[in-house]
Amino acid sequence: MKKASSFEKVAARCWNLLNEGKPFTPIFTIGTMLIYSLSKLGSPSYSLGLLLGLLAILPLLIIYYLYDFPLFLRNYLWIPFTAYLIIWDHVNLSLLFTGIGLYFFFTVFFWGTFYYHLRIGTSWLNFTRFWKLVLKNSDSTSGNAQEQLPKFLLLLSLWNLTIEKQTWSGSEIGVVVFFYLAILLFAWILHKNLFDWKPKIIPSFTSNVEERTDAINKxxxxxxxxxxxxxxxxxxxxxxxxxxxxxxxxxxxxxxxxxxxxxxxxxxxxxxxxxxxxxxxxxxxxxxxxxxxxxxxxxxxxxxxxxxxxxxxxxxxxxxxxxxxxxxxxxxxxxxxxxxxxxxxxxxxxxxxxxxxxxxxxxxxxxxxxxxxxxxxxxxxxxxxxxxxxxxxxxxxxxxxxxxxxxxxxxxxxxxxxxxxxxxxxxxxxxxxxxxxxxxxxxxxxxxxxxxxxxxxxxxxxxxxxxxxxxxxxxxxxxxxx
Known part of the structure; x- marks a missing residue:
């Protein structure tokens, strides 16, 4: 049996950037916006706006990196997106549909079909089942659609709003800051009161039996x-x-x-x-x-x-x-x-x-x-x-x-x-x-x-x-x- 090559070890680490939910969210959000903006990247003013928009959503990227929303907690992620729609009432449907399309292409076809076929020999038709698994999955990975969708839809919407609005008054900036602080508080409250199912940590070191100097088993x-x-x-x-x-x-x-x-x-x-x-x-x-x-x-x-x-x-x-x-x-x-x-x-x-x-x-x-x-x-x-x-x-x-x-x-x-x-x-x-x-x-x-x-x-x-x-x-x- 072949050992894992150096390339495979590096590839496994790189894949975890896309598999783990925490790094996936910023990587996917930035990648989607860049793909959507390809035709406009030649414009210096748009590229500057793109960069400023990224800086504007950075606090939210950090919040979503710090806090997982697995299992039933993911249901609460739609509340910040709903609040965004109420406050700003601004949606770029073509951008959001691009993000949704890219997400399901990545999870269902690239990951669930192409990747698994090349790596472990899964059928080329695996997508016929994998889409159902992505929709049902509740763990905090990139394959949890019900967690990732509300996250990147909100991030893309705020980023796009920043680009299109261009000028912001002090009061408007204050609303954005308050919005981010509210999301941070919301996440903290949820995790403090509902994220309570972790196993209890054993507080002391092993001491129930003294160490043996003679072996029981060979x-x-x-x-x-x-x-x-x-x-x-x-x-x-x-x-x-x-x-x-x-x-x-x-x-x-x-x-x-x-x-x-x-x-x-x-x-x-x-x-x-x-x-x-x-x-x-x-x-x-x-x-x-x-x-x-x-x-x-x-x-x-x-x-x-x-x-x-x-x-x-x-x-x-x-x-x-x-x-x-x-x-x-x-x-x-x-x-x-x-x-x-x-x-x-x-x-x-x-x-x-x-x-x-x-x-x-x-x-x-x-x-x-x-x-x-x-x-x-x-x-x-x-x-x-x-x-x-x-x-x-x-x-x-x-x-x-x-x-x-x-x-x-x-x-x-x-x-x-x-x-x-x-x-x-x-x-x-x-x-x-x-x-x-x-x-x-x-x-x-x-x-x-x-x-x-x-x-x-x-x-x-x-x-x-x-x-x-x-x-x-x-x-x-x-x-x-x-």
Whole structure:
């Protein structure tokens, strides 16, 4: 299996500028206005007006960058646009329809059809479904039409008004300033009173069990089925994963972190702490590398090796501890290739900790939606591949003293399989442990967090906890006689 090239790593970072909702809004607004104004850019006076108009809307761009409006909060975004229509009663329909047309061209055809066809082999007819996913998606990404439409319609209208009006009296400027302050206050009030569903942060560092200097296990294997929604997993036919759950310890209320984006989740899972400490706050990483110790660092302290086989953008968190695979591959074969590469790594490097990220389920959710049969099919394929790898490890004597963990990093919501702000289907993830030191047939109903994974791995392998690990060791899964 090919590793992710340097070009792919850079391309993945660039794509996140268009995928993440915060940077997309200003990029799309500016791009739309420039395209609309192409025929007039030769005029110095118009170009100057264009620049002044951009400066005029800059405060609103900042407000919309600071505040996400995901899930039901997006419904309130139409209030500022309605207020604009009442106050100024000025609309350039050709500009707004240009923006709407460009938006749906980008999301439905460029992203949902062209991009996914070239990258993962989705059908050229994917647009026939993708438009419905964009309209339904509730997460704060560029593919959330109900959030992005009122944002850029207001921004374009104010920008165009500034250009066409040219001269403004002091009182008119005062109205604009008051309008922006009202939007800022409106956003602050909404987020203070309604944006209240984030998981509670564990206030203290890991202390429920003392660190071990002797290892319980020789190996820990973690299979992360990216984007596997818990309720859809329950509906799928997964005999091997069901066997591991029933004969190991199943955490029925394992909660992911906020925001539930892949790079954020992995950073938290393997450092044991939250974005405010490890520094990774979205898939769009401005400064590479987590700011705290990871489980890979603590394993090195005791002469052990950890391996993470994952997509290119996880290099942004863990650097050289990640062995990347290319994500530019047909979605029907990518997990197969990942398992083959995992076997090679185990044979060549024999790591004490191996983490393998399977991505086909997540990619199907994003490209085809989570409520369709294709998504269930990918979960069932993952079940067969995990079984194959487990049996391969066992046949080669790699499972003499081990813990085998299966989990998802986050779930996926309706629409384009969005995830980040913990809509229905995102918050709680499958998580179960199986192995020689793990309690059999146990179900833990108490709520736990994925930040406990790092400390639990360290405990099993006899390594110190990562420096900022907050998650309690999942000690109720460990047999008392080990």
């Amino acid at each position: 190996k820990v294997i973690v299979m992360v089925i990216d984007g596997m929604r818990k309720e859809r997993f329950e509906e799928a036919n997964t005999p091997f994963l069901d066997y591991l759950r029933k004969n190991g310890t199943d955490y029925t209320r394992m909660e992911t972190v906020y925001p539930a984006r892949t790079v954020v989740c992995f950073s938290s899972m393997f450092s044991g702490t939250y974005p405010f400490e490890h520094g990774i706050k979205s898939n769009m990483v401005w400064k590479q590398g987590i700011k705290v110790e990871s489980v890979f660092d603590t394993l090195r302290k005791v002469g052990k090796k950890g391996s993470l086989l994952a997509v290119a953008h996880l290099v942004d968190s863990f650097g050289k501890d990640v062995e990347t695979f290319t994500a530019v591959m047909h979605n029907n074969v990518v997990d197969r290739k990942i398992i083959d590469r995992a076997k090679n790594i185990m044979e060549e490097q024999d790591p004490d900790l191996q983490i393998v990220q399977l991505i086909s389920t997540d990619q199907t959710g994003h490209s085809r939606g989570v409520l369709y049969d294709e998504y269930i099919q990918k979960i069932e394929e993952a079940d067969a591949l995990v079984k194959e790898y487990f049996e391969w490890l066992k046949a080669r004597g790699k499972l003499e003293n081990y813990t085998f963990i299966v989990c998802a990093d986050h779930g996926q919501a309706d629409g384009i399989g969005g995830h980040g702000h913990l809509d229905e289907g995102e918050r709680f993830v499958p998580f179960f442990m199986y192995g020689s030191a793990i309690e059999q047939g146990k179900s833990v109903e108490e709520k736990h967090s994925l930040v406990s994974l790092a400390s639990t791995i360290s405990y099993l392998l006899g390594a110190p906890y990562p420096s900022h690990s907050r998650g309690p060791v999942l000690i109720d899964a460990v047999r008392k006689d080990v």
